[in-house]
Amino acid sequence: MTNTRIKRRLAKDKLLLWTIYLFAALTALPLLAILGEVILRGYDQISWEFLTQPTPTAYKAMKAMEAGKSIPGGIANGIIGTMIMLGMAAVFAIPLGILCGTFLAENAKNRFAKVVSYLTDLLQGTPSVIIGIVTYIWVVVPMKGYSAIAGSVALFIMMLPLIIRSTEETLKILPSSLKESALALGGNKARVMLKVQLPAAFGGIFTGVLLAISRVIGETAPLMFTALGCSFIRWSVDKPISAVPLLIWEFFNDPNLQELIWGASLFLLLFVLLLNITAKYIAKKWNQ
16 A cells, blocks of 8 residues: 555656646747747858848938848947937946945835835836837927937946845845944944945845846837937937837838848847856856
């Protein structure tokens, strides 16, 4: 009887294990299919010219296709625009997010902190298209025009709750003895936070920052309402500017440029993948 029960338990264990394997494979299948499709269609478009030249006009693309040649130009205007808006958003989102996350971690029972924490969760769950519309009203309308500034504000709003939450959670998991020891040595709260706790939590915070960047870099809807797009390389932050997600949308809507969708999508996927790998590597090294 005992052997029969053991065999049944082992059979159930194997069945559960293989069921988990099956669902894991089903979960990974769509991701692998998307990656495979983008890589197969876009790998031959990735070149130095593709990364350094601006988007071609529909006329140039049509003439190249009629002549049986590859479409000239690339996505340099989108890459530069993306980097400008991400840089401007990060300059404000990173310090503000870390400060706010530190406040929430240190004052978890404070009533004001609870309100801020609730608003952070609410902001994190807000659809990106609504953030784009609100930013349009707040920034685009007063400035009387689309711009990189407006686009960076939208990305800033989306990045902020992610950085706040990652900072808060990282500080909370630090051992309490670390803070207590530093206070016992005579340091005040501000000095202990700056010199002991934040350096100890740097790995988790930096990982959160990279994940926040990878989260917003592919957003299209808020940039459609704020940055609008531009067909040439532009460095001015008070004028309409392009971004890689915007270029993908523009390519989709133009039959003459649709072939460029795959190269731009592959670049975006590789960039996000690089950010995620970097975040995991830094977190692993810092934990060691």
